Amino acid sequence: GRLRAAGHLLxxxxxxxxxxxxxxxxxxxxxPPPAVVVRSPAEAGVRVPNFWNVERRxxxxxxxxxxxxxxxxxxxxxxPFNFLSSDGVLSGFNVDLARAxxxxxxxxxxxxxxxxxxxxxxxxxxxxxxxxxGLAATPAAHANLDFSEHYLGTPARFVGRRQETLESATPxxxxxxxxxxVSRTAHEAYLRSFFTEAGIRPFPDLKSxxxxxxxxxxxxxxxxxxxxxxxxxxxxxxxxxxxxxxPFTESRFFGEGFSVAVKEGNDTLRHAMDFALQRIWEKGxxxxxxxxxxxxxxx
Numbered sequence: 001g002r003l004r005a006a007g008h009l010l011x012x013x014x015x016x017x018x019x020x021x022x023x024x025x026x027x028x029x030x031x032p033p034p035a036v037v038v039r040s041p042a043e044a045g046v047r048v049p050n051f052w053n054v055e056r057r058x059x060x061x062x063x064x065x066x067x068x069x070x071x072x073x074x075x076x077x078x079x080p081f082n083f084l085s086s087d088g089v090l091s092g093f094n095v096d097l098a099r100a101x102x103x104x105x106x107x108x109x110x111x112x113x114x115x116x117x118x119x120x121x122x123x124x125x126x127x128x129x130x131x132x133x134g135l136a137a138t139p140a141a142h143a144n145l146d147f148s149e150h151y152l153g154t155p156a157r158f159v160g161r162r163q164e165t166l167e168s169a170t171p172x173x174x175x176x177x178x179x180x181x182v183s184r185t186a187h188e189a190y191l192r193s194f195f196t197e198a199g200i201r202p203f204p205d206l207k208s209x210x211x212x213x214x215x216x217x218x219x220x221x222x223x224x225x226x227x228x229x230x231x232x233x234x235x236x237x238x239x240x241x242x243x244x245x246x247p248f249t250e251s252r253f254f255g256e257g258f259s260v261a262v263k264e265g266n267d268t269l270r271h272a273m274d275f276a277l278q279r280i281w282e283k284g285x286x287x288x289x290x291x292x293x294x295x296x297x298x299x
Contacts, residue, residue: 046297048287051150051257052278061105061272069108072098073128076113080230080293082133084113093293094132097151100285101260104276120145123263130269131261144264148273150257151286155247155299156187157225159232161213162242164220169245174198177219180209186253187222214240224254225298233296247299 074082074094085091090111102109114122119131124144137147158169158179166173175197181188183202191200201218203209210231213221221228225247231237248254260273280286290297 046291046294047299048290048297049153049299050281052281054278054282058275058278061268061275063106065268066105066107066272067129069110070102070105070130071110071112071128073112073114073119073122073131074098074133075116082113093289096289098132100280100289101273101276104279105272120261123261126263129262130273134258135261137256137259141261142264145261146264146266146270147259147261148270148277150259151277153249153257154254155225155249156190156222156254157228157247157298158220158222158244159213159228159241160220160244161216161240164244166244171195171197174220180212180218180221182206182209182223187224190248190250190253191222214238220244229294229296229298
């Protein structure tokens, strides 16, 4: 099982997936670390998630045990996580995060793109040290990969039209509402488990559910928060709608979140990833990247 959350959304419990296109693998290109200008989440009006216990002090990895050149593999087909810019440069949140990891570890960073279904083999066969593209830390994936602690989640969210008066979304408050959801997904299963009194309206795909919300034939839409944030920030939503209530993060429905994948047994590199990610958070670099790529946050 693998993640494809706005980059590669969860394929868990029948979650609604966006298509993953196959692509040719370009030659690797060395990239510099990103420039970092820390912004205030309060100023941006965005809640930035925190997955790190800053009271836990991780030991800095021994530089002599790390590769001088750290090769990451990702995909180039799903903005804003991994994509080719107009001038053909590999860009996105995962790409910038990989660069920040390399900068924190003091190693040269090489990032290359490949088809999603080849990423695990690329790392397992030693053609790259790490993959950063939404690979899920499932039992099957652990057969030949190990994973860092997660650096991003895939929460579910409600959205409503701008005139919707609800500010939170408890089962009691949603009970009187008509709620659109994509049928046979983890999101429908979650609604039927915990929002049993709501007027659940299944739709065959997310597009039709979004159009129903815009037209006012339903009051709310429940779906993947990352996908909804991108929709709200794009032109297709026509500024119709907003998030209602907070995120829903139950892992048995919505997965554990994104992690960096390394070859099974490479504990040195896995611990180095955990160290770098926590330091990136502590320094405000993670916050800056989140605000840069997700102007409408999904938490």
